[in-house]
Structure formats: structure tokens, C-alpha cells
Amino acid sequence: MDDLWLYAGQLLEGAWVTVQLALSSLLVGLALGLVLAAGSLSGRALLRRAVRLCTGLLRGIPEFLIVLVCYFGLSNLINNHFDGAVEISPFAAGVFALSIVFAAYASEVFRGSFAAIPRGQIEAAQAFGLTSTQTFFAVRLPQAWRIALPSLGNLWQSLLKDTSLVSVVGLEDLLKKSNMAAQATHQPFLFFLAAAAVYFVFLHASQPVFAWLERRAGRGFEARAA
Amino acid sequence: MSRSLLSCLLAGVMSFAGAAHAEDVVRIGTLSDYAPFEYRDAKGELKGMEIELAKTMCKHIQAKCEYVTMDFDALIPALKARKIDAVLAQMSITDERKKVVDFTDLFTLAPVQYVAKAGSGITEDPATLRGKTVGIYSGSSHETYLKKRLPKSQSGIAIKAYPSQDPIWLDLEAGRVQAALTDTTVAHEWLEKTGKAKGFALAGKPLNDVAMFGEGTGIAVRKGDPLRARLNTAIKQVLTDGSFAAENKKVFPFSIAPALK
Amino acid sequence: MNFAPIEAWLELPADSVLEAWEGLVITLQLLCGSVLLAFALALPLALAATSGKAWPARLARGYNAAFRGTPLLVQLFILYYGVSQFEAVRHSPAWWLLEDAFYCGLLALSLNLAAYMAEDLRAGILAVPLGEKEAALAMGMSPFQCYRWIVLPAAWRIATPALGNEVIAQLKATALVSTITVLDLTGVARRLSNASYTTDALVMAGVVYAAITLVVVLAVRRIERRFGPAGRR
Numbered sequence: 001m002d003d004l005w006l007y008a009g010q011l012l013e014g015a016w017v018t019v020q021l022a023l024s025s026l027l028v029g030l031a032l033g034l035v036l037a038a039g040s041l042s043g044r045a046l047l048r049r050a051v052r053l054c055t056g057l058l059r060g061i062p063e064f065l066i067v068l069v070c071y072f073g074l075s076n077l078i079n080n081h082f083d084g085a086v087e088i089s090p091f092a093a094g095v096f097a098l099s100i101v102f103a104a105y106a107s108e109v110f111r112g113s114f115a116a117i118p119r120g121q122i123e124a125a126q127a128f129g130l131t132s133t134q135t136f137f138a139v140r141l142p143q144a145w146r147i148a149l150p151s152l153g154n155l156w157q158s159l160l161k162d163t164s165l166v167s168v169v170g171l172e173d174l175l176k177k178s179n180m181a182a183q184a185t186h187q188p189f190l191f192f193l194a195a196a197a198v199y200f201v202f203l204h205a206s207q208p209v210f211a212w213l214e215r216r217a218g219r220g221f222e223a224r225a226a
Numbered sequence: 227m228s229r230s231l232l233s234c235l236l237a238g239v240m241s242f243a244g245a246a247h248a249e250d251v252v253r254i255g256t257l258s259d260y261a262p263f264e265y266r267d268a269k270g271e272l273k274g275m276e277i278e279l280a281k282t283m284c285k286h287i288q289a290k291c292e293y294v295t296m297d298f299d300a301l302i303p304a305l306k307a308r309k310i311d312a313v314l315a316q317m318s319i320t321d322e323r324k325k326v327v328d329f330t331d332l333f334t335l336a337p338v339q340y341v342a343k344a345g346s347g348i349t350e351d352p353a354t355l356r357g358k359t360v361g362i363y364s365g366s367s368h369e370t371y372l373k374k375r376l377p378k379s380q381s382g383i384a385i386k387a388y389p390s391q392d393p394i395w396l397d398l399e400a401g402r403v404q405a406a407l408t409d410t411t412v413a414h415e416w417l418e419k420t421g422k423a424k425g426f427a428l429a430g431k432p433l434n435d436v437a438m439f440g441e442g443t444g445i446a447v448r449k450g451d452p453l454r455a456r457l458n459t460a461i462k463q464v465l466t467d468g469s470f471a472a473e474n475k476k477v478f479p480f481s482i483a484p485a486l487k
Numbered sequence: 488m489n490f491a492p493i494e495a496w497l498e499l500p501a502d503s504v505l506e507a508w509e510g511l512v513i514t515l516q517l518l519c520g521s522v523l524l525a526f527a528l529a530l531p532l533a534l535a536a537t538s539g540k541a542w543p544a545r546l547a548r549g550y551n552a553a554f555r556g557t558p559l560l561v562q563l564f565i566l567y568y569g570v571s572q573f574e575a576v577r578h579s580p581a582w583w584l585l586e587d588a589f590y591c592g593l594l595a596l597s598l599n600l601a602a603y604m605a606e607d608l609r610a611g612i613l614a615v616p617l618g619e620k621e622a623a624l625a626m627g628m629s630p631f632q633c634y635r636w637i638v639l640p641a642a643w644r645i646a647t648p649a650l651g652n653e654v655i656a657q658l659k660a661t662a663l664v665s666t667i668t669v670l671d672l673t674g675v676a677r678r679l680s681n682a683s684y685t686t687d688a689l690v691m692a693g694v695v696y697a698a699i700t701l702v703v704v705l706a707v708r709r710i711e712r713r714f715g716p717a718g719r720r
Contacts, residue, residue: 006268013270060700061693062662065673069230069693072303073686079272088309090296094295164558168666173559180266182568184393186420189569194566196557203556299681306684326684365681384586385667387678393568393668400571402586 003196007181011191014177015198021091021163021173024097032099033106041083051107051139058104063097070097092203093223094166100161109151113144127185146217153210157203164199228404250289252453254280255310258295259390262415262477263316266295274474276314282469283460297389299365302327307449312453313446316409318367323359329444330457332484337432341398341413341457344404349430356382357393361394361403363387368407371438398426405429411482462486502668508674509554511695516660517593517671518703524597529604533642536605537612553677554602559595560663565596567667592664596657605651611646612638647714651707658703660694672696677720 027158039051058066071093088096118138125135178195182188256264264274274295275443283290284467294310301313305327319329340360342348348355355376362368364387370386386403388394394406395416406413410432417423433439445461447454464470470483554562570576570585605644623633637664640683665674677691 010270015720057508057693057697060658060659060697062673062696064662064665065676065689065693065696068677068680069686069689070691071681072300072307137590138618161558167560168297169338170300172295175558176563180258180563183266183390184268187393187703188396188570189572192561192565194567199558199561200556201555214236303681303684364678387664388668396568396571400586402571403587483522 001189001190003181003185004190007177007185007191010177011174011194011198014172014174017091017172018160018163018174020165021094021098021171022156024095024162025102025159025163028095028099029102029106030152032103033110036103036107037114040107041114055104055107058101059108063101064168066101067097067165067169069093070094070100071166074089087215090166090169090171093097093169094163094171095165098159098162098166101162102155105155105158106148106152109148109155110144113148114140117143117149142217142220143212146214146221149210149214149217153214155212156206160203161199162207215219249252250287251292252284252312253292253294253310255294255296255301255304255313256280257298257315257390259392260316260412262413262419264314268282275477278414278473279464279470280314282464286460287456287465289456290369297365298363298466299389301365302446305446308448311418311447311451312457314409316443317446318440319442319444320370320483321368321418321437322367322370323446326449327446328449328451330448330454331461332442332444333461333481333485334443335441336439336482337410338371338406338407339410339413339432339440340407340429341417341426342429344425344427346404346429348405350433351378351430352381352383355405356405358382359386359402359407361386361388361397363391363408364389367439371433371435372407375435394424399423407433411478414478454470495681504695506679507672510670512670513589513669514658514661514671514673515699517589517664517669518658520593521596521600521658521661524593525600525604525649525657528597528601529608532542532605533608533612536609545597551602551606554599558565559599559660560666561668562599563592563595563663565695566598567591568692588664588667588669592667592669596660596664599660600653600657602648606645607653608642609642610649611642611644614645615641644714647711654707655700658700662696669678670714 036055039047040055042048042051071090074088075094097166119145120159121139122135125139130138135183135217165175167179170176172180174195179192182191183190249266251480256272258264258266260274262274263276264272267273272295277293280291280293294304296304298315301310301315301317302323304310313327316334316336317323317329321333323329340348340350340355346360360383361371362372362385369385372383376383378384386397388397390421391408394403394408397403398406410428411469413428417426417428445457449458465483465486471481474481474483502535532547532550535543536551538544539560566585567588576582576585582595619637619641623637624630628636661671662673664671665677670673670678672692676688679688680686
């Protein structure tokens with residue numbers, strides 16, 4: 001048990017990396033997910049099909065494999081074309097991999113959410129003379145966001161757990177630090193259990209946050225729900 | 227509005243792209259769990275025989291060295307992808323590796339041996355390993371040796387590959403593998419220093435297969451990289467001025483210095 | 488367009504293809520095995536969780552929270568490396584199971600999936616209209632008969648879409664066993680990729696997974712149509 005306190009600083013450093021990784025991937029993934037959702041709802045059949053194919057592939061391939069390919073393959077791709085001008089850190093590769101996976105699932109969620117907005121809302125906005133962009137940001141997005149929030153909450157939980165995958169490509173997140181401590185002290189059970197506990201705490205700390213977000217997004221709307 | 231958005235995006239991209247490294251920064255790829263050569267202590271600092279020697283050598287070639295740790299089998303891909311400029315991880319100089327990277331002159335000797343339970347009857351003779359499972363480090367020359375020289379269909383030896391050294395010891399203790407094929411140096415460290423290796427010992431004599439294991443280890447660099455010549459002078463320096471011998475003595479009772487040409 | 492992966496596939500030596508095939512077989516064994524075992528475990532878990540009794544419910548909910556609230560990778564490491572640390576475990580009868588990486592991985596996958604399935608089944612059981620249960624009991628059925636003939640069939644139909652999604656997701660989860668030395672499709676792809684210093688093998692493995700996912704999705708949707716909310720016996 002003393003070993004745990006000895007390595008606690010290391011584990012906390014790893015936990016911080018995990019949090020940064022998850023939050024960065026969330027932001028990029030949400031933005032990308034909206035873009036993909038817009039693509040899949042577009043009028044152009046070719047664009048729709050291309051986006052559906054992309055998201056289908058990303059949701060059908062193990063996240064683990066995507067992390068591996070992104071980490072090893074992305075640099076090769078860039079170096080072949082740009083001759084080493086841009087350097088991809090393991091953190092960036094991890095964010096990239098986790099974001100595109102998140103975006104693929106999020107785009108499906110957003111697609112459903114946008115489709116669930118009553119047609120009357122959009123017609124009313126047009127009747128008021130709002131432009132497409134104004135309709136999107138003032139009418140459609142806030143309502144889609146409210147509908148999507150529970151599912152996005154589930155995706156966030158998966159994202160947080162998936163950050164552990166980057167430990168396999170050497171990024172020193174919580175799991176990697178636990179692994180290193182476990183190997184140095186020959187006490188894998190202790191340190192992996194400790195890592196599990198920290199992930200558990202993070203996941204459960206997320207729930208009140210999402211509950212608050214859902215309440216906030218639903219204000220004024222609950223009066224209608226039976 | 228779109229202009230500030232663009233500059234935000236650009237700033238975001240730039241924060242991911244590292245600055246093109248200056249001429250005198252050498253990023254050295256190494257391991258974090260290969261005691262006593264390179265490992266992290268409780269504070270997370272990188273320590274070990276090769277790390278200390280690297281610090282000395284970097285002073286000699288007047289370069290600023292940064293250390294990047296990763297799994298062994300990720301080192302050469304990282305070198306090729308320009309994530310690192312040199313590999314210092316007890317990497318044996320083998321013909322197979324020479325096809326993809328360049329090596330410096332010999333840096334250390336690295337005899338290879340089996341480790342097994344004392345009294346198990348396992349020696350370097352493949353017949354004693356028939357029907358058993360041997361643990362090896364993924365991407366190592368030991369793995370290539372077993373796959374090429376003693377394929378399972380002929381020798382009856384099953385192999386299990388691990389991403390790092392310590393799981394090999396854990397599974398050896400647990401009995402999931404009956405023997406481990408590792409560098410004698412690292413085996414010595416585990417057997418003598420950690421106190422968790424009761425009942426285990428080096429099994430049989432060191433293996434002799436220069437084609438598979440090379441003559442020893444070296445520092446790997448990209449093909450054609452002039453860094454190689456600079457590192458060679460540094461290696462020669464530490465081998466002759468006694469700093470290698472001093473670090474060697476701290477961790478092993480035997481010498482792993484290569485014979486100087 | 489980069490056709491290198493396809494060219495690489497055509498140039499693959501025969502023994503690599505054989506290895507990949509064996510890896511694929513292991514992946515499918517893990518998928519089918521874990522789904523069956525998980526379902527067998529999920530049913531009692533869901534029943535315990537929805538029973539009125541305090542301790543079974545708490546234990547079941549606790550189990551679900553623990554396995555859904557931590558990453559599968561950590562669970563795999565605990566079960567394979569962590570547990571084997573203890574001498575007592577190594578001398579116990581459980582060792583014949585835990586010793587082998589494949590069975591250890593199968594166990595971890597099953598325990599993990601069981602938690603997700605149990606929650607889906609729990610939601611299904613809770614969604615069965617209370618009136619049906621009351622009517623069954625009023626007609627003189629024992630609690631066992633009530634569950635066997637009324638509640639569980641209804642719950643199963645309600646939960647089928649969610650359970651189907653879990654099965655689809657489980658295929659991707661099997662890829663993680665490659666981290667505990669199991670040579671499944673991902674494990675073989677990683678080995679081939681490392682040996683060649685390229686990512687072609689990984690990309691090809693990805694394509695194979697996507698193809699299998701498609702097949703699994705079609706199979707699951709067919710089962711959903713047959714057994715699901717809108718299905719008829």
C-alpha cells in the first residue's frame with residue numbers, strides 16, 4: 001500500500017493527461033460530428049453517401065485499431081507528403097483518433113436529433129424571415145442539442161473509457177502510469193485497481209454535470225412534457 | 227467573425243505542430259521499463275545505465291538530448307516517422323534491422339539466455355523446450371530467432387510475445403510460460419536485484435547465433451543520417467575514457483563493453 | 488488513392504494469411520463465446536436487480552456499475568496480470584481458467600458484457616406494464632411462472648434492440664484481448680505490422696472488422712424483426 005502513495009504523484013499526472021485527452025477529443029469530436037451530421041442531411045446524394053460510408057467504417061472498426069493506425073500511420077502519411085514539416089505528438093494522434101470515432105457516433109445522434117425537431121418550428125422561422133444560418137443557430141441547434149444531450153452523455157462516458165486505449169501506444173495517461181508503477185513494484189493488482197477506481201470516479205463525476213446540462217437545455221420545455 | 231475563427235483554428239493547428247527541431251536537438255527514443263538500462267524511478271524521472279551514458283555522450287557531441295519513451299516495437303517506426311532521431315534501447319545490430327535503419331558502432335555486448343525455474347531441466351538445447359511456452363519481448367531479435375530458427379511446427383516450442391519486459395517476468399512467475407528468452411543482463415537484474423525471483427535461474431549457456439542476435443547493441447538512426455558519425459565519436463569517447471566502465475560497474479559485476487577495434 | 492494496402496495484401500506470404508485466418512477464428516470464438524456467457528450471466532443479474540430484495544439488488548447494481556464504470560482494458564489487465572500476482576490464486580482451481588490468455592480474455596469480455604446486457608434487460612423488465620404482472624399473479628401464477636411466461640418474454644422483446652447493439656459493439660471489444668498476448672485478428676495484425684514497419688496489416692484488419700460488423704448488423708436486425716417489439720411469434 002505504501003507503494004501506492006509513492007506513485008500517487010505519477011498517477012495523478014496520468015489522470016490529468018487523461019482528462020485533457022478526453023476534453024480535447026470531446027470538443028473536436030462535437031464540432032466534427034456536427035459537420036458530418038450536416039453532410040449526411042445534405043441534399044447532395046453523393047455527399048450523403050460519402051459521409052454515411054465514412055461514419056459506417058469508423059463505427060464498424062474497433063476504436064483500438066483506429067488508435068493504432070492513427071498513431072503509426074498518420075505520421076507516415078504526413079511525412080510522405082510534407083517531408084517532416086509537421087510533427088504529430090502522441091497526444092495529438094490520440095486526440096485525432098478519439099475525435100473521429102466520437103464524431104462518427106455523434107453525427108448519428110445529431111442526425112436523429114435534427115430530424116426530430118418539429119417541422120413547424122422551421123416553417124415558423126422561415127415565416128418570420130430568418131435566413132438559413134439564423135434558423136440553424138437560433139432555432140435548430142438549441143433544440144437538437146436538447147434532444148441529443150442524453151445520447152451525447154453516453155458517448156462521453158465511452159470516450160472517457162476509450163482514452164485508456166492510448167496507453168498502448170505509449171501516451172502517459174492514467175493507465176500507462178499505472179502500468180509503469182505496476183511493473184516497477186511488481187504489484188499489478190494494486191495499481192490497476194487504483195486506476196479503475198479513478199476512472200470510476202471520473203465517470204460518476206460526469207453524471208451530475210450532464211444532468212445539469214439536460215435541465216438547463218430543457219428549461220421551458222418541460223411544461224409541455226406530460 | 228470568420229477571420230477570428232480562422233486565426234483560432236490556425237492557432238489550434240499550430241499548437242499541435244511542433245516547431246521544426248533545431249539542429250542541435252536530438253530526440254532519443256528509449257524504453258521506460260528496461261532496468262537497469264533505462265527505467266523510471268518513483269518520481270517519474272528517467273534513469274539507468276544507458277541514460278547516464280547518453281547524457282555524457284550528448285555533452286561530447288554538443289547536442290541537447292530529449293528522451294522519448296515508448297514500447298520497443300514502436301521505436302523503429304517512430305524513427306522512420308521522424309518522431310525521434312535515435313534509438314537507444316539495447317537494440318541488437320541485426321542484418322534484418324540494418325535493412326531499415328543504420329546503426330552506430332557496437333555500444334554494448336548483449337548475450338542472450340533462457341531463464342527458467344531452477345531444476346526444471348531446461349537448457350539452451352531446444353529439445354528440453356519441446357512442448358513448452360517461451361516468453362519473449364515483442365519486436366526483439368529473440369522473437370525473430372525463435373520464429374526463424376525454431377518454428378513451432380518443427381520444434382514444438384510455443385512463443386508468447388509481450389509488449390514490455392516486466393509482464394514476461396510476471397507470467398514466468400505465474401507459470402504461464404515455462405521459460406523466458408532475454409538478455410542475460412536484464413535477467414541478471416531481475417534474478418539478483420528484485421528479490422522476487424526465488425527459484426528461478428539462468429538456464430543453460432548463452433545462445434550463439436550472430437546472424438540472429440548480432441554482435442551486440444548499437445544506437446539506431448535513420449538511413450544516411452550524419453548523426454551516426456557524431457554518435458560514433460561519442461561512443462568511442464565513453465568507451466575509452468572510463469565513463470562506460472564506471473556506469474557498467476554500478477549495475478553489473480561483469481563487463482558488457484565491446485572490444486575496441 | 489493509395490493502393491499500397493491492396494498491393495500488400497496480394498503480395499502477402501502464405502503463412503501470414505494463415506496466421507490472419509487463425510486470428511479471425513479466435514476473434515469470432517471470443518465474440519460468440521462472450522455473447523452466450525454474458526447473456527447467461529445477465530439474466531440472473533437483471534432479475535436480482537429488479538427483485539424487491541435489498542441485498543441482491545444492491546449487489547447486482549454494484550456489479551453493473553463497476554463493470555460499466557471502468558474501461559474494459561483495465562478489467563483485462565486486472566484479470567490477467569493483477570490476479571495472477573497472488574500465489575493463492577495460482578494454486579486455486581480457478582487457475583486453469585485464468586492461466587490461459589484466451590480463456591482469461593473470454594472471461595473478462597463476458598463479465599463486462601454481462602453488466603451492459605443486465606442493465607438493458609433490467610430496463611426491459613421495468614418497462615413491462617405493471618398491470619400484466621398483477622394480472623398474472625391474480626390469476627394464481629407463482630412468481631416463477633409469472634416471470635417465465637409473462638414478464639421475461641415481454642422484457643426480452645423490449646430489450647432486443649439494445650441487446651443487439653451490445654452484440655455489435657462486442658465485436659470491437661474483442662480487439663482488446665490482443666493486449667494480453669492473445670493472437671486474435673488484431674493481435675496478428677499488430678505483429679505483422681510491427682514486422683513490416685508499416686500500418687498496412689492494421690488497415691486490412693480494419694476492413695475485415697468492418698465487413699464482419701456489417702454481417703453481424705444484418706444478422707442482429709433479422710433477429711430483431713423476429714423477436715423485437717414489432718415481431719410476432
